Amino acid sequence: MLSRVADSIYWMTRYIERAENIARFINVNLNLSLDMTSGMAGAWQPLVMTTGDHEVFEKRYGMDYSRENVIQFLALDREYGNSIISCVAAARENARSVREIIPSVMWEQINRSYLLLKDAAQNRLASREPHRFFKDITMLSHMFTGLLHTTMSRGEACHFALLGQLLERADKTSRILDVKYFMLLPKPEDVNSPYDVIQWGAVLKSTSGFETYRKQFHRIVPKQVCNFLIFDSNFPRAIRCCLTSAQCALHKITGTPRGTVSNQAEKSLGRLCADLDYSDIDDVISAGMHEYLDDLQTKINLVGLDIREAFFRIPDNLTEQVSVSVQ
Structure with missing residues (x-):
């Protein structure tokens, strides 16, 4: 392609x-x-x-x-x-x-x-x-x-389409969660108040996860909501689910078996998925929720840059050849 x-x-x-x-x-x-x-x-x-x-x-x-x-x-x-x-x-x-x-x-x-x-x-x-x-x-x-x-058809075109969609979805879920955690409750007395519960419900609705969460956990508990939106492996808009699916699409594009890499994009995305596989919500809270999500967004952006370098950017030597031919 x-x-x-x-x-x-x-x-x-x-x-x-x-x-x-x-x-x-x-x-x-x-x-x-x-x-x-x-x-x-x-x-x-x-x-x-x-x-x-x-x-x-x-x-x-x-x-x-x-x-x-x-x-x-x-x-x-x-x-x-x-x-x-x-x-x-x-x-x-x-x-x-x-x-x-x-x-x-x-x-x-x-x-x-x-x-x-x-x-x-x-x-x-x-x-x-x-x-x-x-x-x-x-x-x-x-x-x-x-x-x-x-x-x-499930060929390269479809996998590139899914790769773009899933990376964007993971990024937006992290940003929605980060803004709620970092900005919307500046006053400590609001924590665990009815106001807080309504806002966490709004976060779930922003990711279309309200009903799925309530069926699984019933009560809205902030720590549980964060765990659900970051680490759940089945909910389609959870960060871990998005990035794992994106990794599958990337390997189908390159034909490289899971567990091996052929370019920097596979390496950076694989490392990010491994971090999510071997972390939990307690690790996130220990590191600081905002700091963790900010770092996660940076890593997702770097994956996007690596994908551009691996598949979309014209090498400098080819650019020079095109310029010469045009002249």
Whole structure:
């Protein structure tokens, strides 16, 4: 497979997953504002912190983290590269460049999603009916993922698509958990209060894990929620489950047996999965939850860089040859 094609497929699914995650946790925050009679002041700032782009926001909107500004920035700001509309547009462009590789229904779904999102932005649906708007985006993403799993042959293209989707999902789960643990409870007296329980429930809903968690553990216990979202090997949005599945996709791309490596990407992802296999929530708490998650996000980003170097980047000597031939 051409590196250009692999790169487009990989980023196509990363962008769709990113858009879905943003839509989901905005909608959860909207519902949380209905559940909480107080304590919602400043509750929109953590959503921007989750993306890591708070400096970009403050250059555009100052320190006014109002509901309107945050939704505009995260959902409809075309100048912000990680907004929902920018992500879907980027996914559409990547899909357009590989239309001959992916099933036509996948292209049609992405194109339909972009056109619906563009129309909703023009009609200000996010302001008039925000719950419907963000739920629709989530469902459009679910339809795309369903088409990926049911119509795409399990070859290299599919594995690159899954690799991008799973790395993005692991990163977003870690960020959602980190922001809750590090920012939303600045006052020690709020710990284990009803306010705290509602917020931890919102974290589970942000990862679509509320019902799965309650069926398994019944009571919402912060330590148990963290263990579930980091180390569970069966829940599809738990970090360990995502990275283990990403590792399988990577080995299927290279053809390298599990337990061996052929490039730096396999080595760094394998080391990260091994760390999760041989750690537990007590180790995380001992190290510090924020510090652990911050380090985990850095390692996931490094895996992404290693994947780019292994599969997508044109070597310098080939770049020089192309330049000479063009001249």
